[in-house]
Amino acid sequence: xxxxxxxxxxxxxxxxxxxxxxxxxxxxxxxxxxxxxxxxxxxxxxxxxxxxxxxxxxxxxxxxxxxxxxxxxxxxxxxxxxxxxxxxxxxxxxxxxxxxxxxxxxxxxxxxxxxxxxxxxxxxxxxxxxxxxxxxxxxxxxxxxxxxxxxxxxxxxxxxxxxxxxxxxxxxxxxxxxxxxxxxxxxxxxxxxxxxxxxxxxxxxxxxxxxxxxxxxxxxxxxxxxxxxxxxxxxxxxxxxxxxxxxxxxxxxxxxxxxxxxxxxxxxxxxxxxxxxxxxxxxxxxxxxxxxxxxxxxxxxxxxxxxxxxxxxxxxxxxxx
Amino acid sequence: xxxxxxxxxxxxxxxxxxxxxxxxxxxxxxxxxxxxxxxxxxxxxxxxxxxxxxxxxxxxxxxxxxxxxxxxxxxxxxxxxxxxxxxxxxxxxxxxxxxxxxxxxxxxxxxxxxxxxxxxxxxxxxxxxxxxxxxxxxxxxxxxxxxxxxxxxxxxxxxxxxxxxxxxxxxxxxxxxxxxxxxxx
Numbered sequence: 151x152x153x154x155x156x157x158x159x160x161x162x163x164x165x166x167x168x169x170x171x172x173x174x175x176x177x178x179x180x181x182x183x184x185x186x187x188x189x190x191x192x193x194x195x196x197x198x199x200x201x202x203x204x205x206x207x208x209x210x211x212x213x214x215x216x217x218x219x220x221x222x223x224x225x226x227x228x229x230x231x232x233x234x235x236x237x238x239x240x241x242x243x244x245x246x247x248x249x250x251x252x253x254x255x256x257x258x259x260x261x262x263x264x265x266x267x268x269x270x271x272x273x274x275x276x277x278x279x280x281x282x283x284x285x286x287x288x289x290x291x292x293x294x295x296x297x298x299x300x301x302x303x304x305x306x307x308x309x310x311x312x313x314x315x316x317x318x319x320x321x322x323x324x325x326x327x328x329x330x331x332x333x334x335x336x337x338x339x340x341x342x343x344x345x346x347x348x349x350x351x352x353x354x355x356x357x358x359x360x361x362x363x364x365x366x367x368x369x370x371x372x373x374x375x376x377x378x379x380x381x382x383x384x385x386x387x388x389x390x391x392x393x394x395x396x397x398x399x400x401x402x403x404x405x406x407x408x409x410x411x412x413x414x415x416x417x418x419x420x421x422x423x424x425x426x427x428x429x430x431x432x433x434x435x436x437x438x439x440x441x442x443x444x445x446x447x448x449x450x451x452x453x454x455x456x457x458x459x460x461x462x463x464x465x466x467x468x469x470x471x
Numbered sequence: 472x473x474x475x476x477x478x479x480x481x482x483x484x485x486x487x488x489x490x491x492x493x494x495x496x497x498x499x500x501x502x503x504x505x506x507x508x509x510x511x512x513x514x515x516x517x518x519x520x521x522x523x524x525x526x527x528x529x530x531x532x533x534x535x536x537x538x539x540x541x542x543x544x545x546x547x548x549x550x551x552x553x554x555x556x557x558x559x560x561x562x563x564x565x566x567x568x569x570x571x572x573x574x575x576x577x578x579x580x581x582x583x584x585x586x587x588x589x590x591x592x593x594x595x596x597x598x599x600x601x602x603x604x605x606x607x608x609x610x611x612x613x614x615x616x617x618x619x620x621x622x623x624x625x626x627x628x629x630x631x632x633x634x635x636x637x638x639x640x641x642x643x644x645x646x647x648x649x650x651x652x653x654x655x656x
Contacts, residue, residue, distance in 0.1 A: 173578075176578075179546050180572050183549075289513070290522065291522060293611040360521075361521050
């Protein structure tokens with residue numbers, strides 16, 4: 151393409167100054183960018199206010215497209231369900247039969263659980279969720295993994311609160327605006343969650359790898375006990391997440407742990423629940439008068455909670471609940 | 472007898488010339504608005520587990536700069552980068568820095584090679600997108616670089632493939648930019 155003639159300033163002083171000013175401005179723009187970048191690398195929460203108000207402004211648009219997205223997914227699922235419907239039907243019936251038996255067993259176990267807890271004098275209460283929200287978007291073009299939800303400070307959402315879906319933990323609130331909030335997903339490279347194996351007390355850190363998987367790092371190094379297919383749940387250490395929320399299933403083992411897939415895949419999730427920060431609830435729970443013998447004092451102390459907006463660095467508590 | 476005038480003499484490709492003229496608002500705001508919307512669009516389509524959506528705002532910036540040099544000033548990277556930083560999830564300031572440097576680089580290249588064709592522009596854009604995404608990944612966080620750089624490979628490839636299409640789209644919008652709108656003089 152022909153070079154633009156407008157850039158030739160010729161003898162015009164005005165044009166020469168114009169070109170010169172452009173270069174100066176662009177150069178100083180790069181400098182300003184570098185300074186801003188430095189500030190935000192040192193203080194990741196430095197421009198949280200600006201970002202939150204931007205996501206507040208665009209929230210209605212995101213809300214509308216998110217609704218469309220859910221409908222679209224539903225349609226695809228409905229259509230694909232018709233394919234191989236017959237064999238699937240038989241399979242599902244078989245599964246349902248087994249599930250009914252399991253359900254009855256689970257009911258019995260729950261009754262027994264309640265009885266044992268009553269004996270110990272533990273108050274059993276799941277924390278009441280703060281808000282229910284829609285996942286309205288994510289930073290799909292950046293190597294950081296953030297998502298936006300449609301609830302903010304006005305609904306009581308504050309930075310640090312865990313966000314979960316019916317199938318497991320999604321992440322935690324990173325910045326909260328007035329009616330939208332930014333969620334640090336589990337798979338972000340700065341996210342670290344203390345987890346344990348659902349069947350025993352193998353404890354590990356689940357660290358995001360930004361590609362949809364988590365790296366599990368065992369705390370007690372040695373022989374790697376993790377096997378493919380193991381399910382990991384939150385251990386409750388660190389005080390942010392309440393124990394027992396499903397996190398990930400191991401897909402591959404490595405020398406010092408494993409690579410795990412997130413159970414509550416944000417791609418397939420449309421609604422999420424924001425829970426209160428666990429250690430506050432735990433402290434309340436333990437402060438409640440209990441008739442029976444009390445739990446060990448170790449659990450009573452709310453552990454030092456990391457500053458919610460800082461990258462997750464929970465104190466490496468040695469044991470799970 | 473008077474011959475009929477050429478029926479196209481009162482029209483150009485932007486519409487009729489009678490009582491109609493270019494709107495300054497449309498002419499100046501179109502590229503800026505498009506790039507800002509492009510910065511926001513990757514947020515919408517789905518909650519991604521993997522960074523694969525091309526940086527639309529940046530691709531639009533490159534396209535506008537290459538297809539219509541002069542429509543964006545040299546310092547356009549500052550305000551547009553700021554908007555991109557609000558939505559991209561990168562640390563704040565990363566786009567301001569990288570976009571300003573990209574515009575300066577294109578300016579320098581234009582000084583050196585004034586006559587360019589489609590292929591040269593495509594190669595320029597491909598190199599710039601690769602560098603920008605790579606540096607973006609470097610700025611974005613902790614963890615090993617060997618982990619993060621392969622992560623952006625699909626995104627880089629998609630961006631390269633998408634660039635000519637975005638160029639065509641920008642050319643369409645460039646005609647819209649100069650559309651003649653009814654005015655009363």
